[in-house]
Amino acid sequence: MKRLTLCLAMLAAAPALAQDTSPARLIAGYEAEAGTPANPAAGKALFLATHGTGKPDTPACTTCHTDNPRAAGQTRTGKTIDPLAPSANPDRFTDVKKVEKWFGRNCDSVLGRACTAAEKADIIAWLSGL
Amino acid sequence: MTSRSTPFPEVPVWDIWVRLFHWGLVATVALSALTGFFGDARWLAVHLASGGTAAALVLARIVWGVFGGGHARFADFVPRPRALLSHVIGQDHRHRGHNPVGALMVLAVFVAILALAITGLVILGGWLRLGPLAADLGTGAGHAARELHEAVALGVAVLVLMHLGGVLYESRRSDENLARAMVTGLKEARPGDIEPDGVRPRAGRAVKTIAAMAAMLLSGGLILSMRPVPNQPVAAIDPLTAEECGACHMVFHPSLLPARSWQQLMAGLDTHFGENAWIDAGDAAEIEAWLTANAAETVDTAPARIFAQPAPEAPFTLTETPAWQRLHGTLPEALFNRAPIFTRANCAACHADAETGRFSPFAISIPKETTR
Numbered sequence: 001m002k003r004l005t006l007c008l009a010m011l012a013a014a015p016a017l018a019q020d021t022s023p024a025r026l027i028a029g030y031e032a033e034a035g036t037p038a039n040p041a042a043g044k045a046l047f048l049a050t051h052g053t054g055k056p057d058t059p060a061c062t063t064c065h066t067d068n069p070r071a072a073g074q075t076r077t078g079k080t081i082d083p084l085a086p087s088a089n090p091d092r093f094t095d096v097k098k099v100e101k102w103f104g105r106n107c108d109s110v111l112g113r114a115c116t117a118a119e120k121a122d123i124i125a126w127l128s129g130l
Numbered sequence: 131m132t133s134r135s136t137p138f139p140e141v142p143v144w145d146i147w148v149r150l151f152h153w154g155l156v157a158t159v160a161l162s163a164l165t166g167f168f169g170d171a172r173w174l175a176v177h178l179a180s181g182g183t184a185a186a187l188v189l190a191r192i193v194w195g196v197f198g199g200g201h202a203r204f205a206d207f208v209p210r211p212r213a214l215l216s217h218v219i220g221q222d223h224r225h226r227g228h229n230p231v232g233a234l235m236v237l238a239v240f241v242a243i244l245a246l247a248i249t250g251l252v253i254l255g256g257w258l259r260l261g262p263l264a265a266d267l268g269t270g271a272g273h274a275a276r277e278l279h280e281a282v283a284l285g286v287a288v289l290v291l292m293h294l295g296g297v298l299y300e301s302r303r304s305d306e307n308l309a310r311a312m313v314t315g316l317k318e319a320r321p322g323d324i325e326p327d328g329v330r331p332r333a334g335r336a337v338k339t340i341a342a343m344a345a346m347l348l349s350g351g352l353i354l355s356m357r358p359v360p361n362q363p364v365a366a367i368d369p370l371t372a373e374e375c376g377a378c379h380m381v382f383h384p385s386l387l388p389a390r391s392w393q394q395l396m397a398g399l400d401t402h403f404g405e406n407a408w409i410d411a412g413d414a415a416e417i418e419a420w421l422t423a424n425a426a427e428t429v430d431t432a433p434a435r436i437f438a439q440p441a442p443e444a445p446f447t448l449t450e451t452p453a454w455q456r457l458h459g460t461l462p463e464a465l466f467n468r469a470p471i472f473t474r475a476n477c478a479a480c481h482a483d484a485e486t487g488r489f490s491p492f493a494i495s496i497p498k499e500t501t502r
Binding site for chain 1: 378379380400401404405406407408409410469470471472473475476479
């Protein structure tokens, strides 16, 4: 019985190890860092806008992710990108390192600069609400 | 039929096997030439099949030249030097079978086709690292054999033209249709002809010999082909590299670029083909170590050899290398832009084995266009 309990505990722990965060916790963290509440409408506008201040081949988030984050996107080399919206892809926004890496890459590619914490909160808030 | 007032009787000259051999050779040589001179990599399987068949026909014909009867036998038509000279200066009787000059053509064609088969096997083993000789040879031997293969192929084309010219000339000179004779097997028996020696074919021994040769060649080829091939691209892709690099594009095999190119590529991830592809320093170092440890210098394959010479102005862009341009130059640009290919960088769209770094010509299939 003790062994069974221990096994169950280990099994229960496994999923938690694969997900070190959640959309809600990320939003809370970025809000705290920014000092302002997340604004989904602003996140939507940022995501859908064409910016033209980053790299020429990637003028917008929608260049790869399309304007429907619940659908799959596509890289410039033709590779499929799983949906960004957590409602369509529960794995999204569950890995801090990954989230920070992709914000770091894509904000620079699209905007030509790092995203602010407020912008990150806004975008995740919008994507989480879809 | 003949226009002569007193037609000569027609007698059998070419047995059924000689005729089947001849026309089979015509078909396989023509197919090999078309696919070799004009076909792209996708035609290689057909080229190999027709070339292999031509070689098999020649080997079988050689056996029949020993065990066959009448004019099929080498003893009947391979000329001694004095006989050749007599024929050339016009002091010769009529040969119903091959005349001495024709006999030389036969021998030359046999030698050339066997040379093509051997050089073809060397290319297959050395350049493509496939088949019986893959374990013994490298791309250097394969590349040299390719030059020789092309030269001999041109030689065969010349021999064919000479053969056709000879047939036309002799047909006119002796007032008979030699090409028709190779279909019907019949020729006129005329006074003064050199008489056949009446040797009977030994079909049973011919069949046994051909079967034994076939068994030896096939089993030998199979056994040799099963040996492990050295200096091949690393098979297991590093998981970190697969995850990081494979997120946006196919995982390009490390053997496709020299180590220096990989280093340059990894040093500029913030402007990686028009995007920011930043990776944290620890992961980047690990990936770079794996890429350089398995780079083009560490393998001996055709893709590694040809891509190891990147374009100077684009030191890590495969599609800018002279080799890539040459290999894909006949394909329309629109092909690369349409779905489901989308871009030149999407090798895996057509090359099923792209991520192994092998790019076998047997694994190429251009997909039909899809909606985007």
